[in-house]
Amino acid sequence: MLNWPNLVSQFFNGLALGAVLALISSGLTIIYGTLGVLNLAHGAMFMLGGYAGYVVWAATGSFLLAVLGGSIFVGVVGLFIELVVIRRFYGRPPEDQILVTFGIGIVIVELVRLAFGSLSVTVPTPPILSGVMHLGFLFYPTYRIAVLVIAVLALGVLYIILYRTRLGLIVRAGIEDSGMVSILGINVYRVFLLVFGIGAMAAGFAGIIHAPVVAPTPDVGATILVETFVVVVIGGIGSFPGAVLGGLISGEILSLTSAIDPAYSEVMLFVVMTLVLMLRPEGLLGVRGRA
């Protein structure tokens, strides 16, 4: 029903979803910006985060350990994929890179399906963060607010890595001109490896913190991947601020349209993406030239 409390609560939902989307998209976008590879397995990384977290939670009962263990595991998987497969593809056309990451995504999804079946697994909300909060005129689930806070903190960590460390400086320089960076005598392959790991970890982290909200299934990654694409198209691929802005915009569009008619939320998202493409093809915060 369309009334004030409902709209405000959908607005908060949008913020939480937007922050999660921003987190996943920044992983995709820094990988693309630095390595020049569009990672179609990124949705699978998100999904894998949920399952890895579930396994740790089932073994230890601790949500904190689940978040740590789950995201580290996905990060390691990312490192492994870069070393074994992606590294062979830097010199090949973008289409080949898209195809191979698409294939990797399928392999990951099917491995998870083999191990856990097609049905969803449930990761409960950690007890401290369960229940509802009273926000003046509306009651709102505490965990959703926690998701928002955690995702914003994670984005803050990514920001510090990108803008306050030597690695971040190299990554940002690489986004501007990757050829120049390698000329400067920096071992780009080690940077590529790290960035792919960090990007995968961001997706995995998002996967586990989102798991109590929407229970993970092997196929959840495909939907998330499409939404991530819209986010980076809106924000401008390769741009970290673009991913954050695009994520928030997309989250709000999805949530607010749902308040009116859920059937149209994805359609609305697409309409906005089309508008951005028409008016500013390089994305809101994107730079002309790249891509």
Next chain:
Amino acid sequence: MSRLARRFWPEAATAIGLIIAPYVLPSLGFAPDTVSRIVMWGLFGIGFDILFGYTGLLSFGQSAFFGTGGFVAAYLLTNNIISSVMLALVIGTVGAMVAGVLVGVIALRRTGIYFAMITVAIAEVFFFLENSPLSDYTGGENGLPGVPAPVFSIAGHTWQVTTGWSMYAFIAICFFVGIVIARAIIHSSVGAIFVAIRENPTRVQALGHSVWLYKLAAFVIASAYAGFAGGLLGILQGYMPPDAFTFDTSGQLVMQTVIGGAGTLFGPLFGAAVWLYLRDFLQGPVGLGAAWQLALGLIFVLLVIFLRRGLIGGVADLLARRRPHAEPPEESAVIDTTSSLATVGPTARQRQPGTAEGAPILETRNLTKRYGGLFANKGIAFQVMEGELRGVIGPNGAGKSTFFKMLTCEVHPTEGQIMFNGRDITGMDVSRVCQLGLTKSYQINQLFNRLTVRQNIEIAVLATRRGRFRLDLLRPLHRVPGLATQVQQTLELVRLTLRADVPVADLAYGEKRRLEIGLALASSPTLLLLDEPLAGMSPRERVETVQMLRNVSRGRTMIVIEHDMDAMFELAERITVLHEGQFLAEGTPAEIQRNAFVQEAYLGGVAAA
């Protein structure tokens, strides 16, 4: 083999293969229904292969058109709006093409990975539309049951298509027609331009073709095949399923095409055969159950890593390795000036009426290009008379290449005006400028590397023969009037006749440079710009090329950028000097050599001191 046999043996082989398939495949464990599905996917894939394998556009959104065609046809048939199955299929195909135009207009605004991402996103929207807002028409999650099979009445005989091999026969006929049309497209001018776009879209545009419209054409052709195949899916199953619209459909199509081999038209068919056979085989006899998709995923990843050209490409490479062929001899660029051939060649176009004799063919006013705070060019006023051979020199970073890029409209000026033949071309598209008769050869070769020398030149000539865009899809390339002659003349002019059928990648560097100039020449320009034509050539090649340029310049206006001063002073009638983005001096070679400002610019003030 005769020419006809060479051209049409794949069609003949397809017909034979489709006819014997029902007699051979069952003994390999294929059920009739599986074979029909393979052929349906193969037909779907033909269009996708034209888009991806030939034109180089990787779309992950073909499900949108597959679903659209399928649901339009199924809706018309199940609601008894149309009784003819064939007519419903055609309307469904047209519906898919309309969707293709709409989606293409949006998605083709971007290239590469953006294109892939946008197609994914748009296809997802089609799925959502089918599922909720349009569910009154599409049945939503239930799809549309009860799609009838066609009945044909020919001369009193009635053929009722049912299940099994009868359904196969119907779909096989559709596939055959599909492959005949697709091969005709590939052998047309449009097909040649598709492949050139895959290799180097920027150059295709610079040669005077509208890359955007050709890409849209490829996109719509792919949607037509997808739409028709979607209609067949409903007929084949007697039911139109909503999962036709899912991302998995698009993904499966991409994987099948890559497994079979992209850029072959038959790749998707073989890929589908492998896919569906493995699905049945791995789930059944091997007992992998649901893990069959994992196995397929692994096979796919390994193929992309190690055998990118797929099964067909792999077999073709094996055959090619067994049959080494002799390299044709290299050809000298030296031109026998006594031969009449040296002076013919693609003639310059007639001068536009309305230009007075002695008027400048090209004029720039206050031409300025700024990048942020940096002026690459500033306030350049420049005039070239018809028939002139002008040199442009200047130290590195003087802004010569930027100046040329503005003249051909590859880069648009921040300020100022460019007049060509009395016409303002400022801000015009590079392909239109080329069509007007102004073109350029590049400092760094911009060739179609996997095509032969002849095919390269054909792309350039086609723009002069057919304009920016033309959809002569079914006319064979060799039927384009005047094409062969003009290609031959250009080959002779740049001395590559004996190397005509060698792929560019196998050429020596000097030959590539000559072809680069040849591409520009083949556009029959009235004004030809040459950006460092001698760059990287050996001393002997330089002498030969200067000789060639001198011949080429007869009856043409040319502007040449060159660092080789000796060549420049020998070749050019007048020379313009640029320095730090601005006009510095102009005059005859002798005047320029004496000019104190020029000496200072080159020697950094030493001469003046």
